Amino acid sequence: MKKDLKQVNSSIPKIDGMGLVKGKPAYTQDLIPSNILIVKTLKSPHAFAKVLNVNYEEALKVEGIEAIFSWKDVPQTIITRAGQGFPEPSPYDRYILNEYVRHVGDEVAIVAGETEEAVEEALKLIKVDYEVLEAVLDLETAVGHSSIIHPEKEAFSMFPIGFDANKNIAAAYEMHVGDVDDVIAKSEVKVEGTYFTQAQAQVPLEPHNCFTYVDFHGRLNVITSTQTPVHIRRIMGRALSMPLKKIRVFKPRVGGGFGGKQMLHGELFCAMVTLKTGKAAKMIYTRKEVFESTCCRHAMRFNLRVASDKEGYIKAIDMDVLSDTGAYGEHALTVLMVAGSKTLPLYNKVEAVRFNGVVCYTNHTPAGAYRGYGALQANFALESLLDELAEKLGISTVELHKKNMISEGESSPIFKIMGEGSEGVDMNVESCKLDYCLDRSIELIGWENKYPRKEIAPNKVRGVGLAIAMQGSGIAHIDMGSAILKLNDDGFFNLLMGATDIGTGSDTILAQVAAEAIGISASDIVVYSSDTDLTPFDTGAYASSTTYVTGNAVRKAGLNMRKLLIETVAKKFKVTPEEVTFENGVFTTEKESITLKEFSTRLYYNEGLDQKQLVASDSYVGEQSPPPFMVGVAEVEVDTETGFFTILDYAAVVDCGTTLNPNLAKIQVEGGLMQGIGMAVYEDVVYTSSGRMLTNNLMTYKIPTREDVKKLTVEFADSYDPSGPYGAKSVGEIGIDTPPAAIANAIYNAVGVRIKTLPITPEKVLMALKLKEK
Template identity: 65%
Template sequence: MKEVTRKIPKKDALGITLGKPVYTEDLAPKNALFVKILRSPHAFAKIKNIDTTEAEKVDGIECILTYKDVPRVPITRAGQGYPEPSPHDWYILDEYVRYVGDEVAIVAGKNEKCVNEAIKKIKVEYEVLEPVLDFEKAEGHSSIIHPEKETHPMFEIGFNAEKNIAASYEMEIGNIEEELKKCDVVVSQRFYTQAQAHVAFEPHTAASYIDMHGRLVIISSTQVPFHVRRIIAEAFKIPIKDVRVIKPRIGGGFGGKQAVHGEPFVAAVTLKTGKPAKIVYSRQEVFEATYSRHPMRYDVTLGATKDGKLKVIDIKGLSDTGAYGEHALTTFMVAGSKTLPLYNKVDAVRFSGKVVYTNKVPAGAYRGYGAIQGNFALESTIDILAEKLGMDPLEFRKKNMINEGETSPIFKIMGEGREGVEMIVRSCKLNECVEEGKKLIKWDEKFPRVKVSETKIRGVGMAIAMQGSGIANIDMGSAILKLNDDGSFNLLVGATDLGTGSDTILAQIAAEVLNVPTEDIIVYSSDTDLTPFDVGAYASSTTYVSGNAVKKAAEKMKKLIIKEGALKLGLDESKVDFDGKYVYEIDGDKKVSLKELATVLLYTEHQKQLIAEASYVGPESPPPFMAGFAEVEVDIETGKVKLINYVAVVDCGVTINPNLAKIQVEGGLVQGIGMALYEDVKYSPNGKLLTNNLMHYKIPSRVDIGNIIVKFAESYEPTGPFGAKSVAEIGIDTPPAAIANAIYNAVGVRITSLPITPEKILLNLKK
């Protein structure tokens, strides 16, 4: 390969490094009205009266909107697929507020100062209601969080607003109870995973204006521009053709921007006033009023024979979706669908549970998307079972895990919010990942523990994981290639680069097919007017789904170039080929350069613009795999955990750009380590978020994460572009379980609730 597998710098790297205006706020109209939101001080209340009289008198105020001034259309903000399975339970503004930070009024003015002054002058009379703050007590609580009659489910998914249930699900293969009776060893354990904030460096930002044709244009730091267009059109009851969404560079998303957030508020102001508007969330608003990861509880029961055959997996879950049901069902189902197939040789498997509403910050998409929660519970219990069997947990996994050429019935039964697809795993180097990780961490020397001093003990632990590559039969990407008169190409894609480097990856794929330098592929992405449709950046889909579309488009372009080159040379198409520089006669001396051909095509001979387009929907979702190994040092006097080494060996197929793939895995690992050891969303007794700034919400810095080693297994996925699978999410999944297992192996303390803090370890040591 010439361009694929090259360590090419990201196409936008230089511009961002030089501070060029590339982000949403940079590109917002200079005369845009400044928009801010009056937010609820109560976790649950009904607005009895809003008086904006004094606020409207503030000099510079252009517009104040309440729930009486905007369309009352129930929507889901979740930007994923269509129809999206989440309940339609959110309104641009509503008479109910359902968490501290929920929107009460939209205020727009000529500057931030006047808007802040006006917000203080708005008088709101609330009927304060009893909030639901404990998700284990939400079902059947006397307070009904969504009593409004307009809220409705998209599908019949166990939705029951009267009982605060946003979704429920149950799946069973085989007879759990009968198979458990045949097991020699049975273990059961309950686990809790916490909410987690995304902490993308760029806060949520959106701007809007009316163009010369009277259409609404939105500039947004979004992962899903085409979904934003559809959702905004639905919310305001306007035709989709009258909405345009432009996505500039994004300063991180991680799933937190896989929805509409500020876009409806600027749109409401622009539609009301006819003037441009922009909103830039404060860091406090990002914490308090966007998304967090779904907190979950899992009860896991495993059964095995004494020779180490895993026979039964039974997982029952409870998920906290917060005030609104975005991604409620899909995230919960992924917790099973992206973990259960790892152990595909069981005789019986069951996955069931509910997703409940609470009066807390809404939960939504976050890298790992349910899989990390399920992985922590399952992979921790695997270690518990292996110990009870007297087996090395590494060898127990190897005996029971999925291998290349195998399948799992889970693939067919469980998708994301709906049924999945049958699939044979064509590429799976999980065994190689485990073996390589074993060597790199020096498992045989260090397992289970090494005493460093009288007070410090080191232990090693591991976990395995799988993800997917887009959502099969749902996620679609498309691409357009255009030949320019100097022989370069424009690549137009709806795919959304979040800073991951997908623009570069897609350019490399096109360049590889055309045998031209990646520098000759000029990428323009994510403008709903100018680029072809793409579902957006989520579900680890871009390289696999959008990459396959780009590859198909490039193959079409190559055929067009050969056809026109043959015409120029006066030869039959079968007699010529294209090497990236020349269309040449295979068995002769005739040739024409690509640059010359492009020039004459546009200006003088057989004039036409060469354009090739293609779309791709994955009929399956080939999973990447990973083995993660943690080495920790535990101070038994303080309970402090120091992460010494983390080894990640990943099978993501062919790495289109090894540097970018490595960075993706490293970034995921750091977020997984943060969830395991540091990050904790905390609330006051009345439901106010306490960890609403970076002083109180701890994310790991470079000094906290020890030595990270990332390796890639040699693998080739036959359905992927040049053998590639996804790599964006797989890195995040294993750290919680691997670190928890390492801590147990070091000091014999099994922590079952995240994050794993020194206090929890010390208390358990004292017990």
């Protein structure tokens, strides 16, 4: 088990850190050749309109303009840009350009030219006649609205997902275990509430960008900042009616994704220009475009009921969700289902549970994938309401959680019923240290002395609150990762993977896994990821899959390589493989020994007919998706005069199995917490009444700075999941889940007001305090 590990469970520095601290060219934008066409798109100023005519005659006359396309000039093949496995559980409802524009910022025309100035001028000269249609801007009235956002008859879903365009429904889902209404009616204690979670923007520091060219073989090359090269290639192939062998997609260093780069964005616009002009082209999103024209988190409304007996054993949970997918249905169903599948199993001992949800189209910027999707939203609702339940029961929230939360070795019927877009997979939770996480996190925050509140000045009150959470580790039976290991002369290895490190550190931890499996040092692994021509299949960096799914594939490939090495050495020395040991870079038999370095050089140059290339590979699909768990506890100080509050301390204890690289795991959790705190208290995508986004820059859209949280403590539980690579589970998303509920609960404990609409702002706190006074 863990104690024998040499390369993993060790905090080696990131393998790519050196180049990055030196500021070496690494990201897509750093690699763009000069003298390349500049591509920009004309955006719709209307939330919903039909494009009657696009006149670009004058615009084409601008010096330096190379090409302009409207929807009539591009293929009208319907796609989904979601960037998921195939067939996608998202509706096909999007074209490269279309005669309808469905949100402010939706693309109307593509312009390519030699200079930014020429392109900007051409954009101004394009005359568009719109038939402005009534926009749907309210989540609550979207379903069945007289305005139908997707009237196109081509829209469809690959399999039943509840898609009903005529009612503005992108997806719908329901399931139940037992008779929820009956159990609730019979229960002694009942609570219910309505909660609202806002749209949140991913805000990777590197804006979306890509460039394209056709190489001398006539193949389209797409260099892009993406989380999903393989999906990008597949979707582009469909949209452009090109065989996949004609397309190569590769990603250089990616400057953050968080789900925002799972979808396809500028790639098709750029490719259209390159294919039609034969010239290389680049597209770099402005920050405003990233906000308005990429994607954000699904805003959601929850109606939630929970019932328990008098002792505080939860008997029933009834969760009803309405989700806003915006103009396009990317990730509509999966995000909805995760709201149930990554929260309800936490309370697995209920007698009845029901989940019901509808995802509606609106004329907002489309929602897409974003770290913790669905889980974060539902966690806020459920963990807030459980805090109310504890109060009603007269017990502490700690006791309530201990009585009800899932334990190691247990299962939940939800695992089998709800997957991500389809049915799930039955499993027992083989590793779950929630009990430790809970005890340790309240110890870290000093809960005993602080719960529920402390008045430190006449208008300053402190309070503590907590929330627990779970995630998954990839999508079982669907997500596939693979790896190729190639031995080189001089005894080092190439690790080729389709997995995409988007800043998470996955290249580093996967090098550690490969090294562990082969029995060498991680410094002898050269990682390359990812390029659809050179690296093997991987679904991509999403759904908390890389550590677990790709990690297992890398481990298997590493073990295969070790076996291959030993067999080859055995053959050379004419002994059985059992007689060869490999340690510290040296193969030893009873009589002889040879270093890996010498062996590999000889193997390629000096072994005559026995010379051969050693390559090992393997792939992995999760039989299950072991959940990481965590507990987050917040301490806040509220100023009762202004409603302003400060997060004094946030303690988080995480069970993610073995931490393959403890330092990097910690940073992943800290970063997740920070985004969760942003979601809880600052970040909000706000529109005008006509559907224009107000928060389209970093001044009005507020991501947290380091001055916003006084203290942040992250620790890990000692845990080992037998199905994970060296015991590891995922860690990428879990960190984001707890802050909204933990902070809301802490504020309630401090000043007695419960904010049920995110983000929690000083305005809401002060107004609630006023209301309470009355």
